[in-house]
Amino acid sequence: MKIGPYQLANNVFVAPMAGVTDRPFRQLCKQLGAGYAVSEMAASDPRLWASEKTARRINHEGEMEPKAVQIAGAEPAMLAECARFNVDRGAQIIDINMGCPVKKVCNSWCGSALLQDEKLVAEILEAVVNAVDVPVTLKFRTGWNRANKNALQIARIAEASGIAMLTLHGRTRADGYSGEAEYETIAAVKAAVSIPVVANGDITTPAKAKLVLKATGADAIMVGRAAQGRPWIFREIDHFLRTGDLLPAPLISEVSRLMDEHLRAHYAFYGEYLGVRTARKHIGWYVKNLPEGEAFRQKMNRLEDCEAQLAAVAEFFNSQISYGERLQYGLAEEKQAA
Template sequence: MKIGPYSLANNVFVAPMAGVTDRPFRQLCKQLGAGYAVSEMAASNPRLWASEKSARRINHEGEMEPKAVQIAGADPTMLAECAKFNVARGAQIIDINMGCPVKKVCNAWCGSALLQHEALVAQILEAVVAAVDVPVTLKFRTGWDRAHKNALQIARIAEQSGIAMLTLHGRTRADGYSGEAEYETIAAVKAAVSIPVVANGDITTPEKAQYVLQQTGADAVMIGRAAQGRPWIFREIDHYLRTGAHLPSPQITEVKMLMHEHLRAHYAFYGDYLGVRTARKHIGWYVRDLEGGEVFRQQMNRIEDCAAQLDAVDAFFELQAAQGERLQYRPAEEKLAA
């Protein structure tokens, strides 16, 4: 699969997630089989570009190509300038966010709130495409709510505006992350346009990825929440799609090594003080479905030193290794009872 001039390793992608898909996590996912990853959402307001938070969000130093930055806003001129700003700093693909359902984003008429204004959507897409000489993509939802679904209209506007690829989360803004994804809408969008379409929503296993690709005809799948704490899900899905066979669960020694790599990169990226605190959510995701994971997560939240955090992770996985050489997730019924 290609986006503009860029040939991707496969069609299993990492979804942009605020507070999650920072550079260390994106890089790890790519190393573990993700064919493509997009940065966290960067604000289009130029007054925020110099902030430490924004600078980290658009930091792609040493990242595997192609380097994609997602931008968000409601003003066509401002978004065009933001796209140019990021391309000048190394972005090779610009993704426009019209899918975020979070209230503070929608209240500013950004994210999925824009789906209510198709004329403005066209103005934004045309302005950004004209502003840069790199591929521009769009991530959006099926509509504002179930009574106002306009994914087909938005998709056609995007294609006419020169958008290179569409990613559709199969829910409306009102749905948030509840209910089941509308794969039939993704299929209808794929049938209506000639540009690549990526299916997003509820893709949690290799079998589900294969099902979604078959049901929608999409060119790729994008994985979000299912990758939190399981970055190896990308190689598992890619392997299954290519061979029809399952990879075994990762060895505990490998997971321990990967966590060390991830955490050290995370500390270097954020600094010790912020790094040890923001790493807690990632560690919690890694251990949440493992025996003793919830107790360990609570203990982890009291550690405020990077070295101590790494030592605690090592000790936890040494206990896991006593149960076998590979990760052993708790049965679903045990997780529900916990």
């Protein structure tokens, strides 16, 4: 699959998630089989570009190509300037966010709130596409609410505006992340346009990825929350789509090594004080549903320095070997059910 001139390794992508898909995590996902990843959402307001938070979100130093930055805003001219700003700093693909359902974002008339104004959507897409000489993509939802689903209209506007690829989350803004994603609308969009379409929403296993691709006819799938604490899900899905075979759970020794590498990259990216604190959620996701994982998470959250955190994680995974050489999610789930 290609986005503009960029040939991707496969059609299994990482979804942009605020507070999750920072550069260290994106890089790890790519190393573990993701064919493409997009940055966290970066604000289009130029007053925020110099902030430490935004600077980190658009930092792609040393990242595997193509380097994609997601931008969010409601003013066409401001978004166009933001796109130019990021391309000047190395972005090779610009993604426009019209999918975020969070109230803070929608109250500023950004994210999925824009789906209520198709004229403004067209103005934004045309302004950004005309502002840069790199591919521009769009991530959006099926509509504002279930009574107002306009994904087909938005998709046609996007194609006419020169958008290179569409990613559609199978929920409305009102749905948030609740309930189950629906894929009929994604299938309808895929049938209506000639540009690549990516299916997003509730893709949690290799089998589900295959089912969604078949149900929607989409060119690719995008994995979000299921990758939290499980970045190897991309190679699992890619392998299953290519061969029909399921990979075994990863070796504990491999996961321990990957976590050590991830945490060290995370600390280097954020600095020790912020790094230790922001790493806690990642560690919590890694150990979730593992034997004694919840007790370890509570203990680990009280640690205040990098070396103590690294040592605790290494000790935890060393203890997991008593359950077998591979991760044992099932043991913890069985214990919870009992």
